[in-house]
Amino acid sequence: MRLFDLSFRVKLPLLGAVLIIVSALGVSSTLMIAAYGALREDLRLNSKVLGQALAPSLLQDMLHDDTWHAFETVSASTRITPDASPLKAKTLLVVDRALNVFVSSHPKVAPVLVPLQSLGSEYAALADRIPAGNDTETRAIELPDSSHLYILTPIADDHVRFGTLIIVVDKNFFLPRFYTIAWYGLLAGLLVLTLLLPINWYWGRRMALPLTQLTERMGEISQRLPASLDPEIYNYGDELGRLFNVYNQMLVELKTKTELENQIIQSERLAALGQLAAGIAHEINNPLGGMLTAIDTLKCHTDIDPQTKKAIDLIERGLTQIKDTVGALLVEARLKSRNLAPQDIDDVMTLVMPQAHKKTLRITTRNELRAEVRLPATLVRQILINLLLNAVEASLAQGIITCTIEAREGFLYLLVTNNGRIPSSEQLSRLFDPFFSQKDNGHGLGLWVTYQIVNQLGGKITATKEGNQMHFSVEIPVEASQ
């Protein structure tokens, strides 16, 4: 797995942490380099100042050959405690024009009158760098591979050089101070890191969590419609928050689209079935009509023996049953009928009540119709009877059926609700198919017929389940009154 393939949950906090650490290191190392440079410059400057401060006094000592006073002067500068002063010279040497030691702070190492060249390779190299003429400039000299810094201050008056003061300083004298500064810098850096890293970690995960959830949900889309996201997870108006909203909106639209597709499929299927059924019914009805007329004619003949009459009756009953069945399949809505009146609803209830009482069910009716509705009363009554009988059939004993009828805004609405046996989703999609029945008796044409009637009236019927409740809702457009 490559680093950039990692989850945002890890990558964001990690990236933040790396950025914080890099910035902390960058800032602190810049400061430390600056501090190092400043301390180093201080050392040179302080050494030069020390040299220039001592030179006039040492000049007098050289002129008066006052070795002791010169010694007191140079040795005092090496006895300053490092804490009290930004500079502690390691050694101070005064050499005369011939480069012999006039005095030194450490006579045991550099005794008086000894030539500078004989004090070791560094001093020998230094001796070559001391200008021979009356040069009166203070110089800082760094010899290669030496741990010392040499400050050469001329001991001169009126441009006549009598000797040279050599201040030897440890090049790294300021290192302890530098380390102290660096240590404080490090502590401050660590403090900042301990504060920022947890914040960064929390924030990074906070950012990544919605993203990962979104990714997981999106991944599910190909298999099924995923659940919507809890907007509380990321309740802000930035791009991520907007992505959340867009996602949820997309889910709603997807859901609607799927439902619509299902409805279309179902209605197309039912329409095709309707056409097929109607076609078959017509094909059967034509010969059937002929057969029934023929039997009728046959029955008018009186000279038929009782055996034959019995057979003719049998055929007639059979053909009549076929006619009924075909007639049921072939829903004819273009039936002329009177308009629907509020009284029709009460009639339907009266018709259904005995069935309901048998199962000790309770039917609550809310009839909002106050006037006639311009819809064929026979068909609406049939729809309502079919739905109510279906509800009675599906209900368990002592169940409750509610029925609402209302007409508003140019539509008639019927709503029948019952609890009891609830069809599965699979069954729900085939509820309006002909000969689909959940019960042992019955031919399974009730809902089919209802569907056909509603369809022919230009309305819509939907069956939905909600918990252990089943809703059938019908919506039929009412002809506008002239």
Add this chain to the structure above:
Amino acid sequence: MSGISLPVGNISSATGWKSTLFLNFCVTLLIQFSSWAVFAEQTEPPIRFGVTPAIVHDQYGVLDDWRVYLERKLQRKVEFVSRDSYRDTIDLLKQKKLDFAWVSTYPYVYLTQQGYARLLVTPLYRGRPYYSAYLIVPASDTQTTSLLQLEGKVFAFADLYSNTGYLVPRHFLRSAGKDENHFFRKTFFTWSHRKVVMAVAEGLADGGSIDSFVWDTLSVIHPELTSQTRIVSKSEEYGFPPIVANTAVSKRDSIVMRDALMDMGKDLDGISLLKKLNIDGFIPGNPKLYENVVKLQRTFGEP
């Protein structure tokens, strides 16, 4: 305006008798002040006491205790005047700016010969009024057994007017047939016996000559310093550096001072001070003690 002038008039009239009283008071004060002034003029000036590097003269705490002690004994203000070089103290005595001084033996000889000062008391050191010169070398030098081995070396002297710190080693060299002016490669003065010890201890000088009393005192109060040096040889004994009185000082004052010094061994404070000064007491000065110094001085003349 009238409102203001009225009370003013009132005051001036009311203070008439009061101002007479005030005048009387002022006159009384004036008389009082003038009598005080007369008293102040009569108050004796402080005794000025010179100290030199002949003793460990930078023990300022001890010197201050001694000053307070003498003030109590003499019932007079005492000022201690410390100078690093003998020449400075000699000059102050010459100019009568010092009443008494604790000087080295050579300045004593010089001052008495010139009539600037007279011998007052001689301290007793280890029960006797004598001291000597020590030839010291750095402790790391374990070879040197005589001054003659330091030829061509760097040598530290204490003072141009010092007996043990200058005259004695030079006299030794001259007696050994050496040219004392060219024997050493380099010499320098530290203007203090104590600093001779420091110069030798630090290795600035290969050798030095020093007052035995100073070295012995230092070995008690600063053993870490003297332990860095080694005594090679001790000279013959000389009279201990005395306390002299300026010839300008009255006999009476001299006697009072002499008695105060000689009585130090008789009270606890005095004994404690003597202990700190590392001496046992004072005896009346006797010029005979310093005859061998006079001889040296005659050999070399005034520096």
